[in-house]
Amino acid sequence: MATIKQVAELAGVGTSTVSRYLNARGYISEEAKEKIKNACEQLNYMPNELARAMKSNHSKTIGVMIPTICNPFFTELVHIIEQNLLKQGYKTVLCNTNGDIELERNYLNMAISNRFDGIILITGSYEFMELKADIPIILLDRINEDDLNYITLTSNNRQGAALATEHLIACGCKKILYLSSNEQIIPAKIREDMFVETVVKHKISYTVRNNSEVDIVELKKMIEDGVDGIFAWNDISAIQCIGWLSELGIVIPDQVQVMGYDNIDIAEYVHPKLTTIAQPLAELATKASEYIVRLIDKNIAPPINIQLDNTLVVRQSTKTI
Amino acid sequence: MATIKQVAELAGVGTSTVSRYLNARGYISEEAKEKIKNACEQLNYMPNELARAMKSNHSKTIGVMIPTICNPFFTELVHIIEQNLLKQGYKTVLCNTNGDIELERNYLNMAISNRFDGIILITGSYEFMELKADIPIILLDRINEDDLNYITLTSNNRQGAALATEHLIACGCKKILYLSSNEQIIPAKIREDMFVETVVKHKISYTVRNNSEVDIVELKKMIEDGVDGIFAWNDISAIQCIGWLSELGIVIPDQVQVMGYDNIDIAEYVHPKLTTIAQPLAELATKASEYIVRLIDKNIAPPINIQLDNTLVVRQSTKTI
Numbered sequence: 001m002a003t004i005k006q007v008a009e010l011a012g013v014g015t016s017t018v019s020r021y022l023n024a025r026g027y028i029s030e031e032a033k034e035k036i037k038n039a040c041e042q043l044n045y046m047p048n049e050l051a052r053a054m055k056s057n058h059s060k061t062i063g064v065m066i067p068t069i070c071n072p073f074f075t076e077l078v079h080i081i082e083q084n085l086l087k088q089g090y091k092t093v094l095c096n097t098n099g100d101i102e103l104e105r106n107y108l109n110m111a112i113s114n115r116f117d118g119i120i121l122i123t124g125s126y127e128f129m130e131l132k133a134d135i136p137i138i139l140l141d142r143i144n145e146d147d148l149n150y151i152t153l154t155s156n157n158r159q160g161a162a163l164a165t166e167h168l169i170a171c172g173c174k175k176i177l178y179l180s181s182n183e184q185i186i187p188a189k190i191r192e193d194m195f196v197e198t199v200v201k202h203k204i205s206y207t208v209r210n211n212s213e214v215d216i217v218e219l220k221k222m223i224e225d226g227v228d229g230i231f232a233w234n235d236i237s238a239i240q241c242i243g244w245l246s247e248l249g250i251v252i253p254d255q256v257q258v259m260g261y262d263n264i265d266i267a268e269y270v271h272p273k274l275t276t277i278a279q280p281l282a283e284l285a286t287k288a289s290e291y292i293v294r295l296i297d298k299n300i301a302p303p304i305n306i307q308l309d310n311t312l313v314v315r316q317s318t319k320t321i
Numbered sequence: 322m323a324t325i326k327q328v329a330e331l332a333g334v335g336t337s338t339v340s341r342y343l344n345a346r347g348y349i350s351e352e353a354k355e356k357i358k359n360a361c362e363q364l365n366y367m368p369n370e371l372a373r374a375m376k377s378n379h380s381k382t383i384g385v386m387i388p389t390i391c392n393p394f395f396t397e398l399v400h401i402i403e404q405n406l407l408k409q410g411y412k413t414v415l416c417n418t419n420g421d422i423e424l425e426r427n428y429l430n431m432a433i434s435n436r437f438d439g440i441i442l443i444t445g446s447y448e449f450m451e452l453k454a455d456i457p458i459i460l461l462d463r464i465n466e467d468d469l470n471y472i473t474l475t476s477n478n479r480q481g482a483a484l485a486t487e488h489l490i491a492c493g494c495k496k497i498l499y500l501s502s503n504e505q506i507i508p509a510k511i512r513e514d515m516f517v518e519t520v521v522k523h524k525i526s527y528t529v530r531n532n533s534e535v536d537i538v539e540l541k542k543m544i545e546d547g548v549d550g551i552f553a554w555n556d557i558s559a560i561q562c563i564g565w566l567s568e569l570g571i572v573i574p575d576q577v578q579v580m581g582y583d584n585i586d587i588a589e590y591v592h593p594k595l596t597t598i599a600q601p602l603a604e605l606a607t608k609a610s611e612y613i614v615r616l617i618d619k620n621i622a623p624p625i626n627i628q629l630d631n632t633l634v635v636r637q638s639t640k641t642i
Contacts, residue, residue, distance in 0.1 A: 061431065069396040069415070079391055082417055086424070091431060094390070094415035096403055103407070110382065110412060114435055134365075243590040269564040271592040
């Protein structure tokens with residue numbers, strides 16, 4: 001890679017002139033400008049962004065760490081964050097942690113070492129705390145109780161799960177299956193607790209299972225056993241259930257009603273269209289991108305804990321009352 | 322952030338000793354090791370990965386640039402690439418270009434300046450050529466004719482589109498709609514050309530439309546006008562069509578047959594399940610991750626142009642013959 005010295009030599013000017021040119025500071029003759037421009041092009045010279053970042057401590061890059069890119073909920077969220085940050089002059093770099101703590105630590109270290117300006121973090125782990133990192137962090141979507149010292153943005157999982165469960169009960173479900181995540185994911189657990197609280201309050205019979213324990217055979221058994229409502233912890237699981245039910249020839253919502261969570265785009269394309277809980281995705285994303293920039297600019301300070309309410313989106317997979 | 326000098330002072334040793342410790346080179350007494358370790362922890366010292374990367378020219382990071390994270394085809398592809406690279410000790414950093422040339426250039430510059438070891442690039446533009454970058458690049462999925470000087474990995478879009486069109490014709494379609502992308506995306510265009518070539522060869526009547534020109538009203542008109550088969554350039558568009566057809570009360574595949582392209586996971590969850598073309602996604606991803614590492618290690622050299630064949634996955638949205 002070419003150096004500033006080589007550019008100066010080829011242009012026939014001093015390195016300080018090249019430096020003035022690159023930083024657009026001080027006087028340079030039009031002739032010198034032209035020569036430097038040509039020399040840069042000829043040598044394919046690229047000012048070392050990194051060196052600048054190290055000096056200025058600003059790389060104009062924000063890292064967004066998500067647990068999986070395979071769930072549209074996260075990609076739709078990140079898409080809005082990216083668009084917003086771009087308008088503010090920030091590049092977004094996406095790191096997929098797969099919920100792996102070691103990998104998350106690795107990416108966090110990379111972000112700090114590479115002088116990223118800030119991090120928007122969706123995590124379930126406490127690893128980032130160990131770093132005691134002097135880097136602006138916004139915690140999004142998944143937080144622990146101990147995270148309240150930070151700036152946190154979540155949707156109200158208790159309220160959302162209550163909404164979903166109440167809807168299934170109002171639609172006449174007598175025995176409801178809560179289908180949970182395989183992994184120890186905080187929102188899945190909170191929704192489960194609230195589901196149980198709600199069905200118990202209404203004296204409705206219920207069962208709780210993890211995704212990995214349920215396949216088409218298991219589902220058939222549970223329906224024969226009286227399950228007439230399913231509340232899946234996310235839309236992906238709900239859509240998979242709809243596929244199995246169709247395969248079993250079970251009519252939705254007449255025989256079994258299905259409720260998802262997230263309102264991802266395809267919830268509207270499946271047949272029947274999925275009734276689900278819409279998280280305030282756009283608002284979460286917008287606030288996350290706004291707050292990280294303000295945190296970098298030091299015109300906001302933790303702790304700030306924002307929890308937004310969810311809405312029920314009634315489509316075809318539950319009965320109309 | 323703490324410096325190596327501060328660590329040395331606190332540990333009561335010289336900076337060269339700290340340096341030996343950090344690089345695990347040369348002799349250091351157990352006592353000094355312990356002191357340095359404690360000092361690092363106390364000061365939250367983090368060896369500057371970036372400085373090391375600049376020196377060694379290896380950041381152990383590979384950038385993957387994709388046009389959109391909102392299409393599962395790309396996220397499924399990236400997921401496999403990530404998993405493979407991780408096994409080889411590389412972090413993957415994901416950059417979403419939104420098909421925006423300026424943004425793509427920006428990310429490429431960042432990758433080069435930040436000493437990424439290599440780039441896996443899915444692009445339709447020629448911007449990366451202008452950089453004449455001295456960085457290992459693998460071109461994946463979307464390539465131009467001029468790209469053949471590089472290492473390229475694509476699936477055979479002509480073969481895939483012929484397979485799809487022949488299947489619809491064999492299933493008895495008499496008038497087929499090809500639903501193309503709004504943007505100038507190379508694979509969409511190649512598939513269109515091959516579609517037209519195939520229907521013309523079979524003397525089948527046809528029509529070609531862009532996504533943006535078709536909504537539920539337009540689709541209804543076209544069906545009244547005799548369209549009995551739809552070949553959408555990707556699964557997302559096909560699934561949207563299935564949704565509209567269900568809404569119109571049109572029975573798939575009895576009245577209209579639908580064919581997608583990509584075989585994304587949800588193709589199997591929609592109702593009826595989508596007949597589609599499966600690209601050799603796992604093989605493309607595996608080869609991309611293998612080749613970029615070999616290119617970085619200099620035991621492979623361009624040009625290498627690999628084009629893999631696709632397979633037809635028959636499900637429920639087309640008739641069985």
